[in-house]
Amino acid sequence: MDFQPIERPPDAFQQSVTADQVVAMSLRAFGPHVQVRAGVELGNGSYNNTYRVDLTGDLDANVTEGVDAHPPQDRSVILRVAPEPARQFRTEREFLRNEVASIPLLSPIAALMPRLLAADFSHAVVNRDYVFQSLLDGVPAPQGLAAYPRASWAAFFRSLGAITRTVHDVRGEGFGPVNGPAFATWAEALAARLADLAADLDDLGLDATDVRQVAEVAGRHLGVLNRIREPRLLHGDLWTVNVMVAPDAPEPTICGVFDCDRTSWGDPEADWSILLAGRRPGTERDAFWDAYGPLANSGEARLRRLIYRASHLGAARLERHRLGNAVGVAESYDELREILALLTD
Template identity: 55%
Template sequence: MDLRTIARDGGAFQQPVTSEHIRRICRRVLGRDAVSAVELGWGSYNTTYRVTVEGLERPVVLRFAPEPARQFASERELMRNEYATVPYLSVIAPLMPRVLAADWSHELIGRDYMVQTFLDGVPAPERLPGYPRASWTSFYRRLGEITRAVHDVRGPAFGPVANPAYATWGQAVTASLSQIAADLEGAGLDAADVRRAAALAAERRELLDEIAEPRLLTGDLWTVNTMLAPDAPEPTITGVFDFDRTWWGDPAADWTIRLASAKQDERVAFWEAYGPPDRTPAAVWRSLVYEVRHLGAVRLERHRLGDAAGVLASYSEVAVVLADMG
């Protein structure tokens, strides 16, 4: 079969697989031979291929998780978390790829993998810049609708969908901050600032525990994980994908909300569909806790990608937030 991979340094986090791995997987889960595979450059965590399969009219997507030993504890088994989330995402099912197969056995390769249908459209980061900026409001308004639909889904407990589960939101948040800090320290990085945020969150846990009902958080929904119609007169979302970082918790803690709040530009249309954000003093303080959690996870990602300057910059970013937390 024809295999095309992205050239990367041998020490890169994302590692390719062989053509034989892909062929054996297709035979096992689809009962057919793979004809060709092209590695897709979307995302920086899983390794993803578009695979043409003998006898199928449309290609499929084959995604490989990192080897278990390469995963941070705070990012462990994200693909399994996404798989566990699928039944809760029925509200946006027409926009999502369907899971054709998933295999956690590690019998064919020492990595989790999942086979999904291929979404139509063009990645939003490629297509959106081709539209006049004034028309981007339709994109963000639709993104607000999709996010609202997901956030309205209620769950059984707090924390990652695939567990561990926590009885309160405060427990889930402080555990997440502590786990990120441990990962940073394990990577040889200073995590005193994230530890400080975890301590402050524990001290004022009652403000976090005002969130009494777990709601579904998308984890990573934004432009990079959306597909657009190639020839529509205005930006039109045809698909959304990569829900591996889903959580049960406070919708305000979602990555999507962070990015929607980041600038007062076309993205203000997001709030027209989603609804106005909570600006009470308690909500504002919680948002600071969430920001440190985001920045801690970003620091880990920058380290994983070899972005030393970005890692260094994260310390001043967290310092600003900690000063506001008190």
């Protein structure tokens, strides 16, 4: 087997599994007659370890039905392996289980998503959750967009807005992560999220005072938050890094959506894609709103969006710390200070 893990320092958050573990996971998922020709770790993403696994042999039909992009004797699949449970933040716990639970809910965009081939949360092979998925066609959007003149990028963002709206049109019954815990009100779900963020920052030795101040502001505006009465499905990470584009289309065309492990029920305006689409107004990103539709512009809606932006900044601080981005961590305090000034004005 040709095994190509990404070499990382011993103290890095992401740690590769071994070649033997990739073989054992593959045999468990696809049956004893499969052979693993290669396992190549992919560099995208900073949470799960992701591999392209090249297989040969007789794969069990029940897990490969409909995955016919390659002949039966030669097939590539994606393996995603979660961090060990002890390494997971409270705000990122059991993400792969959350994604598996969300697959039926994401059926309106199923044609764009990879097929789930196998999931193993038993920890019998390795002390980590893992899933096998079909390999999506296309090119990662950050790379694919670069092949087009910037003037044509509006088509991409218009399509992204339409996909986001399709996801947000899915209705639920409770607030919070798709796989739980569920909350009766949006304010309760948001309060739990902010409390977990603060606790995660505490565990890392980072000052969480500003996140707790945001939680206090949210607690003073329960009525405003609880105007959101109907839970809607949020993707949580739908942006260019988790999208594939068709390589030879006349304009940037989305052909795949992946990494749907941060799904939750909440206010659509709290979704990550809404925050990013609103950045850099006056650019091609404005086309997002052509398909998605305008946001509410009341004072209460603007207040909610400030709280959501603060929550995203707290999560970004965790991510920046994990990546060793000390400058980004410091900047998050300045950014959150500005938001708190607006919230308490």
